[in-house]
Structures are given as structure tokens and as C-alpha cells.
């Protein structure tokens with residue numbers, strides 16, 4: 029151990045020994061019989077349920093800027109992983125954390141743990157294990173969620189005629205990339221830029237909406253790479269296509285005020301929004317549209333039998349769309 033740093037086992041118990049909460053009393057038998065402290069954690073799904081699990085890695089310089097505050101890094105890392113559970117309609121229970129850090133600064137770790145704890149407590153989930161190593165800053169989080177047997181929402185169920193829905197406005201997080209250096213002054217910048225930065229640094233995984241969509245939506249995905257690229261995953265898995273309505277692509281007024289006509293292409297292709305995109309039969313949309321959880325839901329298009337993506341433009345013409353979106357290689 030060097031000055032101002034802390035050893036591996038000390039840091040695990042101090043900063044990660046008690047992150048998040050899980051209320052076992054909600055269930056008849058223990059769901060997490062073993063958490064942090066043994067070679068494995070143990071999860072025991074209640075009768076009639078299965079476990080959905082997903083892992084996401086965030087790499088410094090690729091998924092977040094080197095300048096990011098440890099608080100926002102902790103929060104954002106957990107949020108993007110939870111978003112995949114939301115897309116399947118799973119209720120999060122627990123997560124594991126593989127943390128690679130260049131040095132073990134107690135101040136940095138306390139803030140990272142605080143950001144992660146805040147979101148973990150909001151969703152009543154517990155950190156149950158992980159791995160800590162020295163190296164370039166990289167965070168991997170695996171999340172575990174419960175869903176009643178056979179009720180997880182897959183990408184492969186979209187049907188011709190379903191409405192293509194999105195859970196909220198898009199493009200703000202993508203537009204924030206040009207303002208990331210303003211993170212430290214977030215409280216002082218103008219309302220528009222603060223709105224963009226909040227969407228980037230504190231995405232809100234749509235867990236409750238995902239659970240409501242079980243046995244309602246025919247398919248769902250979370251929007252990490254951009255609406256077109258992510259809907260295209262649904263389209264390919266379901267052997268369908270999509271017709272989008274240009275007028276319905278949801279962009280916030282604050283995004284439009286800041287970037288003008290660029291808003292629409294950011295909404296379609298920039299990614300990082302972590303809203304849900306789902307395919308819903310029209311009559312179920314009519315039944316659900318009055319629900320509180322549907323207040324930001326927008327119908328952006330319709331599923332077509334013909335493969336490929338198209339846009340119905342404001343002038344009535346149709347054009348072929350390229351799915352685009354973020355790709356790593």
C-alpha cells in the first residue's frame with residue numbers, strides 16, 4: 029500500500045461491502061442466500077420465476093470521458109446495465125461489479141460507491157460480488173433480474189401492424205458529448221445544456237415500464253446505439269421491417285433549442301439515451317396509453333412485413349433509412 033491508497037481487501041469491505049439494499053421479507057424464501065464474501069454469490073429464484081442476466085463494460089475514453097466525476101461514473105455504469113433488464117421486462121434483484129482502476133484513491137472510491145449506491149437504493153438491489161484489479165479504468169457490471177417464467181420480452185416477437193413505440197425523448201445524451209467538459213459546472217450552465225448533461229450522466233433505466241410491458245409488448249430493446257440501429261435488431265430478429273414517421277420522432281424542446289435541425293439525426297442515430305423501443309399491438313396501446321408510466325411514450329412508426337427501414341417524411345414522401353448507430357469496430 030502506498031501513501032493515500034488503500035489495499036484490495038480494505039477497499040472492497042469499505043466501499044463495496046454494503047452497496048444497495050434488497051428486502052428479503054418481500055419473498056417467502058431467501059432470494060440471495062449468499063452475497064459478498066465467498067467464492068461465488070448465490071441466487072435462488074422464487075418458484076415460477078427465471079433469472080435474466082446481462083453484462084456491460086464501460087471503457088474510459090470510449091463510453092465516458094477521462095474527466096468524468098467518480099459519482100457520475102458509478103451512477104451511469106449501473107444505469108446502462110439495468111437498462112438491459114428493463115428491455116426484457118425483468119425486475120432487478122442484484123448485481124456484480126468488475127472494477128479495474130489505475131490507483132486506489134479512497135476519495136475517488138467513496139464517490140464512485142456513492143453514485144452507484146444511489147441508483148441501487150432507488151431500485152432496491154444489492155451488490156453481491158465482483159472483482160477488483162489495477163489497470164486502465166474500466167467498469168463491468170452484470171445485473172440479475174427476475175421475470176415470471178416465459179414472460180421476458182424478447183427482440184424476436186414483433187408482428188406486422190404493431191406500433192413502434194419509444195418511452196421518451198431521444199438525442200439529448202448524444203448532443204451532450206460536445207459539452208462533457210462542462211460537467212463540473214452542471215449547476216451553473218444554462219437550462220438546455222444542463223438537460224443534455226443530465227441525460228448523459230444520469231440515464232434513468234425504465235424498469236417499471238419494462239415490467240408493465242410484460243405480456244403486452246411483442247418485442248422490446250433499450251436504445252444504447254441509436255433508435256434506428258436498435259430497432260433494426262428487433263426487425264432482424266423478428267423478420268420484419270419498420271416505417272417511421274418523421275413528425276413523431278420525439279426530441280425535447282431543450283435539445284432543439286440547443287442544436288436546431290440536428291436534433292432529429294441525433295435522436296435517430298446518436299444512442300446513449302437508454303429509453304425503451306417496443307413493438308405493441310394497436311389495441312393494447314389504446315388500453316395502456318392512459319397509464320402514468322405511458323405519459324412520455326410516443327408512437328414513432330409501424331412494423332411492416334417488408335424488411336428494411338423507411339421514413340415517412342413531413343412532405344408525404346418515403347425514403348429508405350440506413351440503420352447507422354454506434355459500432356465499436
Ligand SMILES: Nc1ncnc2c1ncn2[C@@H]1O[C@H](COP(=O)(O)OP(=O)(O)OP(=O)(O)O)[C@@H](O)[C@H]1O
Nearest residue numbers: 082083084085108109112249250251252253258261
Ligand atoms: N463476448 C461475447 N461473448 C458472448 N456473447 C456476447 C459477447 N458480446 C456480446 N454477446 C451477446 O450478443 C448479444 C448482443 O450484445 P450487445 O452487447 O450488442 O447487446 P445490446 O443490448 O444490443 O447492447 P448494449 O451493450 O448496449 O447493452 C447479447 O445476447 C450478448 O449477450
Ligand SMILES: Cc1ncc(C[n+]2csc(CCOP(=O)(O)O)c2C)c(N)n1
Nearest residue numbers: 089090091092093252253298299300354
Ligand atoms: C466519451 C464518449 N464518447 C462517445 C460516446 C458514444 N458511445 C460510445 S459507446 C456507445 C454505444 C453503447 O455502447 P455499447 O454498445 O458498448 O453498450 C455510444 C453511443 C460516449 N458515450 N462517450
Ligand SMILES: [Mg+2]
Nearest residue numbers: 112115250252
Ligand atoms: Mg441492450
